[in-house]
Amino acid sequence: KVYSRVPQNRLLLLSFVLLTAWRAGSAQLRYSVPEEAQHGTFVGRLAQDLGLPLAELVPRLFRVASRAGGDLLEVNVQNGILFVNARMDREALCGRSAECSVHLEVVVERPLQVFHVEVEVRDVNDNPPVFPATRKNLFIAESRLLDSRLPLEGASDADIGQNALLTYTLSPSEFFSLDVPSSHEQVKPLGLVLRKPLDREEAPELHLLLTATDAGKPELTGTVQLIVTVLDANDNAPAFDRTLYTVRLPENVSVGTPVLTLNASDPDEGLNRDIIYSFSSDVSAGVKSKFHIDAVSGAITVAGLIDFEESQVHKIRVEAVDKGLPPLAGHCTVLVEVVDANDHAPQLTVKTLWLPVKEDAPVGTVIALITVSDRDSGANGQVSCALTPDVPFRLLSTFRNYYSLVLDSGLDRELVSGYSVVVTARDAGSPALRASASVWVEVADVNDNAPAFAQAEYTVFVRENNAPGCHLVTVSARDADARENARVSYSLVERRVGERLLSSYVSVHAESGRVHALQPLDREELELLRFEVSARDAGVPALGSNVTLQVFVLDENDHAPWVLPRGAGGPASEAVPVWVSRSAGAGHVVAKVRAVDADAGYNAWLSYELQAAPNGAAAGSASGGARLPFRVGLYTGEISTTRSLDEADLARQRLLVLVKDHGEPALTATATVLLSLVDGGQAPAAASSRAAAAAGVAAAAGGAAALLDVNASLIVAICAVSSLLVLTLVVWTALRCWAPAAEGACGPGQPALVCASAVGSWSCSQRRRQRVSGGEGAPKADLMAFSPGLPPGPLSEDGTEPPASLDCSGKVGFPHILQISVR
Structure with missing residues (x-):
């Protein structure tokens, strides 16, 4: 006979529950593959179903980021097909769970996208029904009543669903039939029903074959051989008060915690009613390790760890056997439901x-x-x-x-x-x-900070005629970035300084930032060198910043004084005679020696002294013992009489004037002045000679008093020549200021250094060319002016103060200085 364990309505209910669970846990994509599928079995077109172009799979690093089931499944990054990579055993993955799936996390980058895919592992009928043992011994008293039932241990199937639905058949027998309980009687075991009285003398032992067949395709079967031994006497088996006991037990209870005490009774007397409790032979070893039953009292206690996550329900089959001969047994089932406790951290x-x-x-x-x-x-x-x-x-x-x-x-x-x-x-x-x-x-650095210099501007002072390669200054810039982005290199911002490139004057070390002068600097050529140094990091793209350096060139006494020409177009060494009237009184200015020095400050402060005339030609009187009739102003260079001239004085006087600056060491130059003494009748010729000299060298104004006796024609001539000179200077100055193609006096050309005299009047002490190199544009001219209200200085021989002078090195100079920069 064939019996079905699950009716049709139960199958429909199970299908509905599985469908609901699948919808609740559905992922973005869901595939299905049978277990035991071979390597390379097609699962699904993963890239196509996700809407990803095949050409973008490799560039976007299409891959499976996490595999909950190990390496069971793999994806081909070339065509986006998901395939089976290793053998899948559903029973090993999910056990008896109704739903079994492998969760995949698929990642593509650039931009990043994460997809969740579930692959259902379908059950196939690969496990046959298995009985606890291949041989079962049954003992039945010959006095057993008809229709009495002997419980049997059923088979188990590791598969699920239809593949685990078992039907049982019994080999043909006239004494026994098979009793298969319905599905709602799951606690009622399979049993043999006695249909014909037994006779031990006729048939002391019967051999039956019980077969279990699943509903899979193809069908698989399992068998157990039943050996029935017919016994005498003891015709009442123990009976429990209930066939099913249900107990709720918290997990993690301590060992020895009581679970339940069973109670079975036997109407027999004597040894036939003494009962021994034990677990049935079909109880697994795992259950026996967790629970213990007392053979005499029937009390079940906890013997091991009760873990909800391991098993939520424990089904224990218990039998009560009396001590009769033959012994008879009664059976019941204990269901232990484990209550979950929060014993696992996330x-x-x-x-x-x-x-x-x-x-x-x-x-x-x-x-x-x-x-x-x-x-x-x-x-x-x-x-x-x-x-x-x-x-x-x-x-x-x-x-x-x-x-x-x-x-x-x-x-x-x-x-x-x-x-x-x-x-x-x-x-x-x-x-x-x-x-x-x-x-x-960790936060990785990007080049988002430019180098920053320690100073907003560097100012350096260096003396001219420095040694080539001398160190001027060290610039330093710091970059807040890291590694290559913070590695700073330095360079010059190249430009032209006059007719030459900046790099011919200075250089900067790319790594240390040390700035060196490549050649000696000349203050008379370049007073201020203004340029920029650039600092750039090694990032991509590189960032940089600039800093301005001002190098002031300090003066040294490297230029001797230079005597200005005394005649129009004549050299300074050529002596031009000066006519002096013998009627001139003491203090009368007869000539003036003019000299300039290209240096500055004390190095350009000139003094004048009379020296002995060459070849013994003294400037003394005829007697040779009289005092020298002429002297020279220490700082003005004016030659004047020290006394009234007389007939004893030589008619021709040769004066040697020594011009000396105040540098260390001092440098000198000499000028020769020829004086011709004339009588009063020859005064016109002498005046005419002095007027011509004044046109070339601008004679001193103090001689005007001696010319009052000159005739009117000579006075008009002098005024005309002076007016012509002034007009020429005015026109020349205007052309220099407004001419578009020439360097004017108002532009960066030849500035004049103007100093105050002893009495506060303005006079030109030197005229020189200054060049200042700025960071941008043409050179600039500086006008230095001294205030006339100065404290008294040392007096010269004639009682006058020396003129104030400008010391550009900063060592010596008067405090009241006004500097005007014309750009």
């Missing part, structure tokens, strides 16, 4: 994707993928996640217990170089359990 798995993170990464960049799980159930298994406060990141839930750690705000490596991000998972149990995982997120 588990966190962190898989980093982008580390380190660049400081210019956009908001929303995915840093890591986080998976959370909890082995508990119900509220004890509901997990929530949180991040460390005050970090520029946030958690984004992608699918069930899957999260992405994403950038929530901008980063700045110069402020914070890294973050310790702690992810904390907390379940909803009571008390709640927590778990945490930390991720060090």
Whole structure:
């Protein structure tokens, strides 16, 4: 006979439950593959179903990021097909679970996308029904009543669904038939029903074959051989007060905790009613390791660890055997339902994707993928996640217990170089359990900071005629970035200085920033060298900044005084006679020696002295013993009489004037002055001669008093010549200022150094060419003027003060100085 264990309505209900569970846990894509599929079995066109072009799979790093089932499935990145990579045993993966699937997390980058795919592993009928043993011994008293039932141990099938639906058949027998309980009587065991009285003398032993067949295709079967031994006497078996006992037991209870005390009774007397309790032979070893039954009292206690996550229900079959001969047994079932406790903390798995993170990464960049799980159930298994406060990141839930750690705000490596991000998972149990995982997120540098100099401007003072290669200054710039982005190199900002390039004057070391002078500098050519040094980092793209350097060239006494020509176009060494009337009184200015010095300050402060005439030609009187009738102003260079001239004085006087500056050491020059003494009648010729000399060298104004006796024609001639000279100077100055193509007096040309005399009047002490190199544009001219209200200085021989002078080196000079820069 063939019996079915599951009626049709139960199959419909099971199908409805499975469909509901599938809809509740559906992922973005869901495939199905039978277990035991061979390697390379096609599962699905993953890329096509996700809408990803095949040409973008390799560039976007299409891959399976996490495999919950190991390497069972693999994807071909060339065609996007998902295929079976290894043998899948559904029973090993999911056991007896109705639903079995492998969860895949598929990741593509640039931009990052995460997809969740579930592959259902379908059951195939690859496991036959299995009985606890291949041989079963049954003992039945010959006095057993008809229709009495002997329980049998059923077979088990590792498959599920239709593949696990078993039907049983019994080999033909006139004494026994097979009793298969309906599905709602799951606690009622399979049994043999006695249909014909037994006679031990006629048939002391019977051999039966019980076959179990599943509903799979193809069908698989399992058998057990039943050996029935017919016994005498003891015709009442023990009976329990209930056939099914249900107990709720919390997990993790201590060993020895009582579970239940069974009670069975036997109406026989004597040894036939003494009962021994034991677990049935079909109880698994795992159940026996967790529970213990007292053979005499029937009390069941906890003997091992009770873990809800391991098994939620324990089904224990108990038998009570009397001591009669033959012994008879009664059976019952104990269902122990395990109540879950919050005994498992959440588990966190962190898989980093982008580390380190660049400081210019956009908001929303995915840093890591986080998976959370909890082995508990119900509220004890509901997990929530949180991040460390005050970090520029946030958690984004992608699918069930899957999260992405994403950038929530901008980063700045110069402020914070890294973050310790702690992810904390907390379940909803009571008390709640927590778990945490930390991720060090390093911030990678990008070149977003230009080098910054330590000073806004560098000012350097160097003496002229310096040695080639001398060190001027060291510039320093710092970059807040790191590594290559902070490696600074220095260079000159090239430009022209006059007719030459800046790089012919100075150089800068690319690594140390040391600035050197490549050649001796000449203050008379270049007083101020203004240029820029650039600092650039090694980042991509490189960033840079500039700083201005001002190199002031200090004067040295390297130029001797130079006597100005005394005749129009004549050299300074050529002596031009000066006519002096013998009627001139003491203090009368007869001539003036003019000299200039290209240096500055004390090095250009000139003094004048009379020296002995060459070849013994003295400037004394005829007697040779009289005092010299002429002297020279120490600082003015004016030659004047020291007394009234008389007939004893020689008619021709040769004066040698020594011009000396105040440098260390002092440099000198000489000028020869020829004086011709004339009588009063020859005064016109002498005056005419002095007028001609005044046109070439601008004679001193003090001689005007001696010319009052000159006739009117000579006075008109002098005024005309002077007016012509002044007009020429005015026209020349105007042309220099407004001529577009020439350097004018108002432009960067030849500035004049003007000093105050002893009485506060203005006179030109020297005229020189100054060149100043700025950072941009043409050179500039500086006008230095001394205030006439100066404190008294040392007196010369004639009682006058020496003129104030400008010392550009900063060593000596008067405090009241006005500097006007004309650009």
